[in-house]
Amino acid sequence: MAYSVEKEDIINIIKAGIFAPSGDNCQPWEIYFDGGKLYLKNIESKDTSLYNVKNIASYIAFGAMIENMIITARSLGYEISTTLFPEGENSSLVATLSFIKGQPVFDPLLNFIDKRCVNRKKYKPMQLETHARESLKTTAAQFKGAELFLIEDEEEKKKLAELLSVNDRILFENKNLHDFLFEHLRWTKKEAEKSRDGMSIESLELGLVQRKVFRLLSSWTFVRFLNMVGFSKFVPAQSYKLCKGSSALCLLLMEGTGFDSFVYGGRAFQRIWLTAASLGLSLHPMTGITFLIQRLRMGEDKGLSNSHRELLIDIYQRLKDIFPIENKAIIMSFRIGYADPPSDNSLRLPVQRVLIEGYP
Ligand SMILES: Cc1cc2nc3c(=O)[nH]c(=O)nc-3n(C[C@H](O)[C@H](O)[C@H](O)COP(=O)(O)O)c2cc1C
Known part of the structure; x- marks a missing residue:
C-alpha cells in the first residue's frame, strides 16, 4: 500500500491529538493506523458517566482531538480529509482521517496544543479585553x-x-455521577503517574480543609449520611x-x-x-x-x-x-x-498505549 503519510509525522499528529481534553480526563479513545489512514475509535467503557449520554461528551472530546490533529498535520504539510461515523452513527468508529500531501501551513495555535489546560482557580475580577x-x-x-x-x-x-x-x-445526590468523579481522582503524584488518566486532586484547586473533606466524600455512604442534614444543597x-x-x-x-x-x-x-x-x-x-x-x-x-x-x-x-x-x-x-496558572496539569496515556497498527 502506498504510504501517504510518514510514520514520524503520524506519531506527531497522534501526540497532538491526545492532548485533547476529555470528561474527567478519561481519554475514551483508541487510534488505529493502517499505513494510510487514521481511525478514531470510541471506547464506551471509558466513560460510563450519566453525563456522557449516548457518548456525546466523548464525541466532543473526539472533535477536540481532530482539531489538534488538523492543526498539526497542516504544519507538517498535510491536508486532512475527515469522514465522521463512516460505519454509521451506531458504530464506535467516530472518524476516519486521510492525508493529502501539500505545502506546510503554520497555524499560530499549534504552539498552544500542549499548553492548553483547564484552570479551576478563582479568576481575577477583570473584564475581558x-x-x-x-x-x-x-x-x-x-x-x-x-x-x-x-x-x-x-x-x-x-x-x-x-x-x-x-x-x-x-x-x-446521584451515585453514578459521584462514583465516576471519585474513580477519576488521583490523590497522589504516584497514583497520577501510574494511571496517566483522571485528574489530580491538586487540579481541583481545593483549600487545605476542603481537600481533607473531599477524601471523606469519596465514600457514597458518608455522602448519603451528610445529605440527610442537607449537605448537597450547600x-x-x-x-x-x-x-x-x-x-x-x-x-x-x-x-x-x-x-x-x-x-x-x-x-x-x-x-x-x-x-x-x-x-x-x-x-x-x-x-x-x-x-x-x-x-x-x-x-x-x-x-x-x-x-x-x-x-x-x-x-x-x-x-x-x-x-x-x-x-x-x-x-x-x-x-x-484571567488567573494565576493552575496548580497541576493532567497527564495523558503514552502514544503506544492508544495507537494500534492496523484497521479497527
Ligand atoms: C466534554 C467535556 C466536559 C467537561 N466538563 C467539565 C466540567 O464540567 N468540569 C470541569 O471541571 N472540567 C470539565 N472538563 C475538563 C476536563 O476535566 C479536562 O479537560 C481533563 O481533566 C483534562 O485536563 P486538561 O484539559 O487540563 O488537559 C470537561 C472536558 C470535556 C472535553
Missing part, C-alpha cells in the same frame, strides 16, 4: 453553525451561575462564586442535534480553548448541567430521580429563556477569565 472578546467570537464564527455566547453583565452572570452550579448538588455555593467571579460565562451551541454536530462542536470548542490560551485567558468547562439536560432531551432519563428530572426541566426552561438552545446541540458551558 475587547480584542480577546473579538478573537473568541471570530474563532467560533469559523465553524458553520456554531454560536458562542459570552455573558459578561453581572446580573446575567448571576442568573446563569445559579443554573450551572446546580450540577454540583445533583453530583452529590455544595453549589462554591461553583456559583467561581462562575460569578469570572470575566465571562460562555455557552457554545452548534446547529443540528445529530452526533456529527457534537464532534464538529468539539472542534470549534477546542479552537476556542486554544485561542483563549493564546490570549492568556484561563478556561474552565462547567457543563454537567448541559449534559443532564441533553439526557432529558434525548429521552434517556433513566438513572435520574424524579426530583432531579423536575429540577432539570425547570433549569432547561430557564436556560431557554436566555439562549436559543431548542433544536441545537449544546456543546459546552464554561467560564473564562
